[in-house]
Amino acid sequence: MTILLSVDNISIAYQQQTVVKNLSFQLEQGDIACLLGASGCGKTSVLRAIAGFEPVSAGQISLQQQILSQPKQLIPAHQRRCGMVFQDYALFPHLTVSQNIALGLHKQSAAQRQQRVDELIDLVKLSAFAKQYPHQLSGGQQQRVALARALAPKPLLLLLDEPFSNLDAELRESLSLEVRALLKAENTTAILVTHDQHEAFAMADYVGVMYNGQIEQWASPYELYHQPSSRHIAQFIGEGVLVAGKRCSDDGRIALELGEIGIDVCPCEAGEEVDVLIRPDDIIHDDNSPIQAKVIAKAFRGAEFLYTLELSSGTKVLSLVPSHHNHQLGEMIGIKLALDHTVAFS
Numbered sequence: 001m002t003i004l005l006s007v008d009n010i011s012i013a014y015q016q017q018t019v020v021k022n023l024s025f026q027l028e029q030g031d032i033a034c035l036l037g038a039s040g041c042g043k044t045s046v047l048r049a050i051a052g053f054e055p056v057s058a059g060q061i062s063l064q065q066q067i068l069s070q071p072k073q074l075i076p077a078h079q080r081r082c083g084m085v086f087q088d089y090a091l092f093p094h095l096t097v098s099q100n101i102a103l104g105l106h107k108q109s110a111a112q113r114q115q116r117v118d119e120l121i122d123l124v125k126l127s128a129f130a131k132q133y134p135h136q137l138s139g140g141q142q143q144r145v146a147l148a149r150a151l152a153p154k155p156l157l158l159l160l161d162e163p164f165s166n167l168d169a170e171l172r173e174s175l176s177l178e179v180r181a182l183l184k185a186e187n188t189t190a191i192l193v194t195h196d197q198h199e200a201f202a203m204a205d206y207v208g209v210m211y212n213g214q215i216e217q218w219a220s221p222y223e224l225y226h227q228p229s230s231r232h233i234a235q236f237i238g239e240g241v242l243v244a245g246k247r248c249s250d251d252g253r254i255a256l257e258l259g260e261i262g263i264d265v266c267p268c269e270a271g272e273e274v275d276v277l278i279r280p281d282d283i284i285h286d287d288n289s290p291i292q293a294k295v296i297a298k299a300f301r302g303a304e305f306l307y308t309l310e311l312s313s314g315t316k317v318l319s320l321v322p323s324h325h326n327h328q329l330g331e332m333i334g335i336k337l338a339l340d341h342t343v344a345f346s
């Protein structure tokens, strides 16, 4: 596969203050990537630089081997063949759904335009709303129109800036899955910017976790969750706690209060201390286990309870337990480790 988008060592600065530093990543045709990070880490600045709204102070951005941005050179946004979907949908209130979608198709004949509009309206499942105005649609429907409008001219790259942040959590997750399916159906390459991990995990093939203007880890959602490359990512992605352990003699095992575990690559020598990442799905409830823990908090999640458990040393861990096991606060329950991957930090 050939690289479609190449972002090479870019820096972005506002009034001499560098907010993105030496950031790089590449996308192949059809990849969906997400820049994920806390507010202010620089993700929107990267997206705006790719769209052509912000210059770069170092490095370069190329699309299909054409340089779009480098210091003192900026191909204007409208010449980049990048579609953009914004947080606030940005639909024209006086135009119908069809007219909004047709906006970017002015260079085509009326018949071609109509065919593409019909195709997209169908794809986003809004055929029944073609003649409605944006104010007559729900937030989720409006965002689907915005997406259809951005996809209509077949952009080389689609940029989505927190597209679901005005929607409620449930709709956000279902719409992110829906949008992923739509992008895959059109084989569109896309970059999503969000601070919501559920959204990132539901939509993206690759996630770049940004911190302080840099990408700390670029990986699939599965790898990020199971093989975070730093303590910061381990704590930022998903739930879990770092539990203190000690490397046993030289057999590569680590002793924890919860029992001994194996590890492939250990960041420390025999006898040294390490912190091991324990996710809520790594601890299972087992009445016959000699390891007992006290329930100190519980959160009902429908199918499961997320229990906060205190071990005899006072260390707190989390455990996801099917919700028909309804334990009371203060109750002692048996638990055991069921670790698939061991992630440890020295």
Ligand SMILES: Nc1ncnc2c1ncn2[C@@H]1O[C@H](COP(=O)(O)OP(=O)(O)OP(=O)(O)O)[C@@H](O)[C@H]1O
Pocket: 014, 015, 019, 037, 038, 039, 040, 041, 042, 043, 044, 045, 046, 195
């Ligand atoms: N136009 C601007 N002028 C000056 N500083 C800016 C400008 N735009 C962004 N910044 C600063 O750059 C840094 C990164 O901002 P950016 O919007 O890229 O972050 P973000 O990760 O997208 O945050 P959020 O999720 O809050 O939108 C922030 O410190 C911000 O204050």
